[in-house]
Amino acid sequence: MHRLYVVPTLIINVVIIxxxxxxxxxxxxxxxxxxxxxxxxxxxxxxxxxADNVFWTALTNNIIxxxxxxxxxxxxxxxxxxxLLIARRGSLxxxxxxxxxxxxxxxxxxxxxxxxxxxxxxxxxGLLQRFGLPTYDPLTQPSTALLGIAxxxxxxxxxxxxxxxxxxxxxxxxEHIEAARIEGANFWQMMRYVLLPAIRPTITLMxxxxxxxxxxxxxxxxxxxxGGPAFSSEVLSTMAYxxxxxxLAVGKAAAVAIVISLFGLAATAFYIQAQAREFEE
Amino acid sequence: MSLVESRVTLTLTYIxxxxxxxxxxxxxxxxLLNSVKPAAQIVQNPLAWPETFRxxxxxxAWQDARFGQTMWNSxxxxxxxxxxxxTTASLTAYVLARRKIRTWKIVTFYLLATTTAPIQLFLxxxxxGFARLxxxxxxxxxxxxxxxxxxxxxxxxxxxxxxxxxKELEEAALIDGATHWQVFTxxxxxxxxxxxxxxxxxxxxxxxxxxxIATTFLQRADRMTAVVSFFLLSGQYSSDWGEIMAAxxxxxLPVVVLFxxxxxxxxxxxxxxxxxx
Numbered sequence: 001m002h003r004l005y006v007v008p009t010l011i012i013n014v015v016i017i018x019x020x021x022x023x024x025x026x027x028x029x030x031x032x033x034x035x036x037x038x039x040x041x042x043x044x045x046x047x048x049x050x051a052d053n054v055f056w057t058a059l060t061n062n063i064i065x066x067x068x069x070x071x072x073x074x075x076x077x078x079x080x081x082x083x084l085l086i087a088r089r090g091s092l093x094x095x096x097x098x099x100x101x102x103x104x105x106x107x108x109x110x111x112x113x114x115x116x117x118x119x120x121x122x123x124x125x126g127l128l129q130r131f132g133l134p135t136y137d138p139l140t141q142p143s144t145a146l147l148g149i150a151x152x153x154x155x156x157x158x159x160x161x162x163x164x165x166x167x168x169x170x171x172x173x174x175e176h177i178e179a180a181r182i183e184g185a186n187f188w189q190m191m192r193y194v195l196l197p198a199i200r201p202t203i204t205l206m207x208x209x210x211x212x213x214x215x216x217x218x219x220x221x222x223x224x225x226x227g228g229p230a231f232s233s234e235v236l237s238t239m240a241y242x243x244x245x246x247x248l249a250v251g252k253a254a255a256v257a258i259v260i261s262l263f264g265l266a267a268t269a270f271y272i273q274a275q276a277r278e279f280e281e
Numbered sequence: 282m283s284l285v286e287s288r289v290t291l292t293l294t295y296i297x298x299x300x301x302x303x304x305x306x307x308x309x310x311x312x313l314l315n316s317v318k319p320a321a322q323i324v325q326n327p328l329a330w331p332e333t334f335r336x337x338x339x340x341x342a343w344q345d346a347r348f349g350q351t352m353w354n355s356x357x358x359x360x361x362x363x364x365x366x367x368t369t370a371s372l373t374a375y376v377l378a379r380r381k382i383r384t385w386k387i388v389t390f391y392l393l394a395t396t397t398a399p400i401q402l403f404l405x406x407x408x409x410g411f412a413r414l415x416x417x418x419x420x421x422x423x424x425x426x427x428x429x430x431x432x433x434x435x436x437x438x439x440x441x442x443x444x445x446x447x448k449e450l451e452e453a454a455l456i457d458g459a460t461h462w463q464v465f466t467x468x469x470x471x472x473x474x475x476x477x478x479x480x481x482x483x484x485x486x487x488x489x490x491x492x493x494i495a496t497t498f499l500q501r502a503d504r505m506t507a508v509v510s511f512f513l514l515s516g517q518y519s520s521d522w523g524e525i526m527a528a529x530x531x532x533x534l535p536v537v538v539l540f541x542x543x544x545x546x547x548x549x550x551x552x553x554x555x556x557x558x
Contacts, residue, residue: 001461002381005372006388009432012369016429017395020403020410027406034409080301083294094298096544097305103540103547105490107512108529109308115515115522116311122323122522124311159305164552187290212397219492223512240401245497250405257401268397275393 027254034250045255055256058227058234061146062263065235066214068150069157070207076154077161078203082191084166095166098159106156106219113152114139114224139225142232149220149233156220161206168199205274211267215260236260312533316526323522335523342514342528350503351510352531354420355489358499358506361424362431362488363481369428370435371477375469377436378443379451392433400430400493408497418504423495427488435480438550442476443469479550482543486536507532 028045032038049055080098084091101109118137120126128135138148172195180194196203218237221227227234227242236256244253315323316338318331343349373392377385407426408417416422446469454464470477495506505513511532515525540547 002376005376005465006382008369009373009392009436010388012365012425012429013392013395013432016407016426017398017403020406021398023406023410024402034405034412076301080298083298086291086294087298090295090298094302095548097302099544099548100309100537100540101305102551103486103490103536104309104533105492105508105511105536107490107492107508108312108533111511111515111525111529112308112312115520115525116315116323116327117308122320122327122520124327126324127326127328155304155308160551163548167552216399216401218400223492237399237401240405244405244408250409253401253405257399257405260399261402264397264399268394271397272390272393276390 024254024257027251028258030251032250033248034244035248038251041251045251048252049255049259054231054234054239055236057231058236058239058256059259061233061235062215062217064146065150065217066211068154069210069214073154073158073161074203074206074210076158077165078196080158080162081165081169082195084162085169085195091166095163098162100159101156102160104156107223109156110152110220110223113155118148139233140229142229145225145229145233149224152224153217153220164202164206165199168202169195172198201274205271208267208271208274212264212271215263312526312529315523316530318523320521320523338521338523338527339531341521342524342531345524346507346510346514346528346531347502348507348510348528348531351505351507354499354504355507358420358424358427358495359485359488361421362427363485365424365428366432366435366484367477367481370432370480371439371470371473372465373432374436374439375443375465378440379448392436395429396433396437404494404497411498418499418501420499420504423498424488426494426498427484427491430494431484431487435484438480438483439473439476442473446472479546482539482546483550486539486547489532489536 027038029040029042030038031041031044080094084094087094115122117123118125118139120129120137123137125135125137138144138151176194176198177190180190185193216237217235218241221233221235221238222241225233227238236259240253240256240260243249243256311327314331315327317334317336318338319333319335322329322332373388376382377389382388411417411419411422450468450472451464454468455461459467490508491506492508492512496509496512499505499509511525511528514528
């Protein structure tokens with residue numbers, strides 16, 4: 001009887017995610033324009049990717065992105081969270097403000113940064129240039145486009161981590177903190193030997209999720225630069241999207257999707273392991 | 282007992298926190314400030330206080346982004362998604378929390394795995410499949426996609442609420458002659474309703490803001506969502522940034538108002554769902 005309760009969830013999930021995912025895996029071995037009959041090409045799609053410079057740029061960009069997001073926002077979040085712990089008074093207020101960017105639509109955040117900050121015409125950038133400062137729009141330069149996008153995502157994202165780390169830090173038993181203080185620990189020793197070890201599971205989980213999300217990043221890249229200029233900020237997800245819907249090379253898009261998934265899969269294995277442990281209680 | 286007692290440390294801490302506050306609020310302030318300025322003034326100085334308040338930015342934004350239509354589309358899509366997620370996820374979460382089926386471990390494992398599946402892994406066959414079935418530009422079909430994507434998160438969150446309900450309550454109801462279905466609908470659901478409200482808020486937020494799926498599956502002008510319409514409006518080259526910021530504010534404002542009143546629920550739900558699983 002209770003078995004029926006999970007049926008709606010599973011049907012929706014299988015139809016929308018599992019079956020299409022399996023089709024994607026199959027499609028990676030076909031050439032298909034989405035309209036005519038697909039033709040089997042074996043590993044051709046993967047071989048073409050291997051020889052495709054844009055693919056390597058995209059993959060490198062994803063790895064750079066992962067490196068940035070494994071360090072900067074996590075460090076910022078941890079630092080701000082410990083400062084909230086020290087400050088105590090007003091911590092709720094700070095927390096709510098830091099969290100605010102998370103609830104704003106990515107499309108809107110992207111346009112605010114693009115038009116009001118980066119733009120040399122209507123943004124802060126233009127204002128600085130009129131003061132004679134040699135600034136430029138990072139999104140228009142191949143060497144800085146990815147960093148320009150990452151900055152926007154960083155602004156949008158770090159507060160979420162701060163809130164999560166702060167919630168975890170507040171769970172650290174007061175006795176541990178007091179004991180360390182009586183032992184004469186200074187702040188950094190407190191961090192190193194009491195606080196960080198206590199919230200390590202949370203940090204680990206967030207790092208795993210960061211790896212997974214870094215290979216999924218799409219919205220900000222697609223809206224801010226569409227992967228340009230000259231594919232310099234292309235990531236795997238925008239490359240797959242463009243292949244499928246602009247070049248109508250669905251087989252190639254599927255092959256890229258599989259590469260994304262492989263990186264996700266490695267992180268997912270860790271994620272499920274970590275979650276399953278929690279699930280057992 | 283506080284972590285650090287020195288006054289200097291405390292002052293420095295507040296200064297650092299305040300700097301982060303300014304960084305966070307700066308782009309938001311630009312949004313507010315420039316939504317009431319004429320385009321020419323923004324070009325002069327995006328930081329300056331408006332010399333004249335151009336309230337008609339909002340009426341023009343409303344017309345050009347066709348918010349009368351697209352807002353309604355977003356509302357319908359969001360509401361449908363909330364209903365679908367809350368009904369299907371509460372059923373599943375209850376069964377998984379109580380381990381009422383033998384395969385609960387496999388189901389949980391499967392759902393956890395799909396939370397991390399990249400959208401690109403299922404997007405393309407789904408799109409061309411939906412195209413063949415005539416389901417492109419169909420808000421209900423998109424609500425189903427959102428449901429599939431968001432319900433694992435909702436299930437994991439609701440599960441913790443079901444776990445907190447004492448087993449004795451169920452047993453007592455069963456002894457009193459209630460059916461299993463009645464136990465679920467009359468006993469369990471009312472108790473976990475705060476959890477369902479949290480899930481509804483967060484799923485609502487996600488669906489309202491979602492971009493990739495909406496822009497792919499709802500392309501026709503009379504079916505697109507407010508966010509996609511904003512995206513197209515702001516992508517035109519003859520951009521009037523006053524109008525664009527006004528359009529942005531129209532989409533963001535209802536979300537921020539809800540957030541201000543219910544921030545606890547938002548934060549606990551969004552943080553809890555991803556951390557506690």
